[in-house]
Amino acid sequence: MLLDVQNLSVAFRGQTVVRDVSFSVAPGQTVALVGESGSGKSVTALSCLKLLGPGGGNPAGRIVLDGVEVLNAPAAELQRLRGGVAGMVFQEPMTSLNPLHSIGRQVAEAVTLHRPLRGAALRARVIALLERAGLPEPAKRLDAFPHQLSGGQRQRVMIAAALANDPKLLIADEPTTALDVTIQAQILELLDGLKRQLNMAMLLITHDLSIVRRHADHVVVMRHGAVVEQGPAAEVLGNPQHDYTKMLLATEPRGRPAPVAPGAPVLLEAEDIKVHFPIRRGLLRRQVGEVRAVDGVSFALREGETLGLVGESGSGKTTLGLSVLQLERGEGSVRFEGRPIQGLSRAGLRPLRARMQVVFQDPYGSLSPRMSVGEIVAEGLAVHEPGLNRAQREARVNAVLQEVGLDPATAHRYPHEFSGGQRQRVAIARALVLEPRLLVLDEPTSALDVSVQAQVVELLRGLQARRRLAYLFISHDLRVVRAMAHRIMVLKGGKVVESGDAEAVLRAPREAYTQALMRAAFDL
Missing domain, CATH: 3.40.50.300 (P-loop containing nucleotide triphosphate hydrolases)
Known part of the structure; x- marks a missing residue:
C-alpha cells in the first residue's frame, strides 16, 4: 500500500476529534473521505503528512506513507514526504497562496524545495507545471498575483505547486468548493487526467457525493471523527448500510417551491x-x-x-x-x-x-x-x-x-x-x-x-x-x-x-x- 492509516486518533486541547480511523490507499487508486463539516476529514488528511502543528496534540496510531512511519519520522524525512511523495491541494487557494508573491515564484518555491533548479531551467519547469495544470498562457502569467486570477485559475496554480515534484499521492481537500459547475467539472477532469498520466493515487476529501460517485474507487464515510462505513464507492453509494450514509444520500435539496399566488403583484x-x-x-x-x-x-x-x-x-x-x-x-x-x-x-x-x-x-x-x-x-x-x-x-x-x-x-x-x-x-x-x-x-x-x-x-x-x-x-x-x-x-x-x-x-x-x-x- 502507498498509504496505510491504522487506528488514527487526534485530540485538540484534550478533546478527541478523530478516533480509531483506519483506511489505505493503493497506487493509482482514488479514495474519498466523505462527511459533513466537523466529521474529521481534513484533520485526518493533514495527519497523513503530520501537518497539524503544535495545536494538534500528538496523533496516536500508525500512518505509513511510501514505507515511512510518518508520526515518528524526523523533520528531514517529513520534508521529503511533503511535496516529494505526497502533494496537497487545499480547500481555499486564496488563503493558502501568498498574496504578496507572484504565482510563478510560489510554484518555483515548491520545485526548489526538492530539486536544485535555477534560472532558465526553473522557469521552464514552472511554465510546464502551470501548463499541465491547465492555466491559459502560463508564460504571460508568471508575474500575476493570486488576486488577479479567478477562483478556478487559483486552484490550477495550487495543483501545479502540489504536482511540482511528480508525487505518488495527491491529497485534495475539497478542491472544487464554491467553484462554478463548469469549473468544477474542468478541475475534476484535470485531476483524473493527471492521475492516469502520472499513475498517481488520490485522497479526495469532499462533502459532495455526486463527485464521489463519478470519481472515487473507494469511499470512507466519517461522522463525529469516526469511520461509520467504507468500501468500494459503487457498493457503498448503491447499497449503503449505515443510517448516516443513507441520510447523506437522501438529503440533497429536493422538492419545488410553493406556486406563486394567482394575481400576485x-x-x-x-x-x-x-x-x-x-x-x-x-x-x-x-x-x-x-x-x-x-x-x-x-x-x-x-x-x-x-x-x-x-x-x-x-x-x-x-x-x-x-x-x-x-x-x-x-x-x-x-x-x-x-x-x-x-x-x-x-x-x-x-x-x-x-x-x-x-x-x-x-x-x-x-x-x-x-x-x-x-x-x-x-x-x-x-x-x-x-x-x-x-x-x-x-x-x-x-x-x-x-x-x-x-x-x-x-x-x-x-x-x-x-x-x-x-x-x-x-x-x-x-x-x-x-x-x-x-x-x-x-x-x-x-x-x-x-x-x-x-x-x-x-x-x-x-x-x-x-x-x-x-x-x-x-x-x-x-x-x-x-x-x-x-x-x-x-x-x-x-x-x-x-x-x-x-x-x-x-x-x-x-x-x-x-x-x-x-x-x-x-x-x-
Whole structure:
C-alpha cells in the first residue's frame, strides 16, 4: 500500500476529534473521505503528512506513507514526504497562496524545495507545471498575483505547486468548493487526467457525493471523527448500510417551491440594466476600454416568486443583484413597489432599504466578529425603527431567531461559535428582522454540506410561503436552483442567453451554453 492509516486518533486541547480511523490507499487508486463539516476529514488528511502543528496534540496510531512511519519520522524525512511523495491541494487557494508573491515564484518555491533548479531551467519547469495544470498562457502569467486570477485559475496554480515534484499521492481537500459547475467539472477532469498520466493515487476529501460517485474507487464515510462505513464507492453509494450514509444520500435539496399566488403583484421591475466598469492603464490611468459586467438585462419579479440567476463566475449575476438594490451604480430603469428607484440619493433610498435586503455568500465575512448574534440582528432595527425600546427590539430579535431555527438563548454568542449553516441562518435573520418584501440571496448555500444546504433551502421556502417574499436567487449550484426557483435566467458575459420556467429550462435547455451548464452540474 502507498498509504496505510491504522487506528488514527487526534485530540485538540484534550478533546478527541478523530478516533480509531483506519483506511489505505493503493497506487493509482482514488479514495474519498466523505462527511459533513466537523466529521474529521481534513484533520485526518493533514495527519497523513503530520501537518497539524503544535495545536494538534500528538496523533496516536500508525500512518505509513511510501514505507515511512510518518508520526515518528524526523523533520528531514517529513520534508521529503511533503511535496516529494505526497502533494496537497487545499480547500481555499486564496488563503493558502501568498498574496504578496507572484504565482510563478510560489510554484518555483515548491520545485526548489526538492530539486536544485535555477534560472532558465526553473522557469521552464514552472511554465510546464502551470501548463499541465491547465492555466491559459502560463508564460504571460508568471508575474500575476493570486488576486488577479479567478477562483478556478487559483486552484490550477495550487495543483501545479502540489504536482511540482511528480508525487505518488495527491491529497485534495475539497478542491472544487464554491467553484462554478463548469469549473468544477474542468478541475475534476484535470485531476483524473493527471492521475492516469502520472499513475498517481488520490485522497479526495469532499462533502459532495455526486463527485464521489463519478470519481472515487473507494469511499470512507466519517461522522463525529469516526469511520461509520467504507468500501468500494459503487457498493457503498448503491447499497449503503449505515443510517448516516443513507441520510447523506437522501438529503440533497429536493422538492419545488410553493406556486406563486394567482394575481400576485409585480414587486420589482428592471429594464435594460447596464453596469460597465472602466479599464484604465498607464501612468495617467486613462480609460482604454470597459468591462460590460451587465449589458442590457431586463426582468420582472412578483410577490412570492423566486427568480434564479445562474451562470459562471464573471457572468454578471452578483453585479446585477447589487445594481437592482442600488448598491452598484448602473444605467437603466428599476422600479420597486411601482416606484422608480434608479438614481435615488442615499437619503431617498433609506426608507426603502428595510423592504429590500441582501444575504451575502459568506456569512462569516459579512457578520462582524466583534458583535454578538443578538447585536448583529438588532443593528438594522436601530437604524430603521429607532422608536423601539430595548424590550421591543429584543422581542423582535428573539422571534426572528426562532423563525430561522436558532435558539434565542444563543443571542449572546458570537459568529465564530456557530457552524457555517447556523451563521447563514443568522445572516437570514438579520435581513428578515426588518420585515422586507424582497431578498437578494447571493450564493446562500455555497460551501455548505449537502444536509445543511437542504435545511437552508427548506427554511427559505417556508419563509417565502409564510411571508410572500420575493427572492432574487443567485447560485452556481443548479441542484439548489431547481429546488428554489420558479423561473431561471441564464447569464453569460453580462447578457441573458436563456430564461423561462425553471423546469422547462432545466429539462430542455435550448442554448448550447445552458446545455453545457446542465451537463457539468448533473454529470459531476
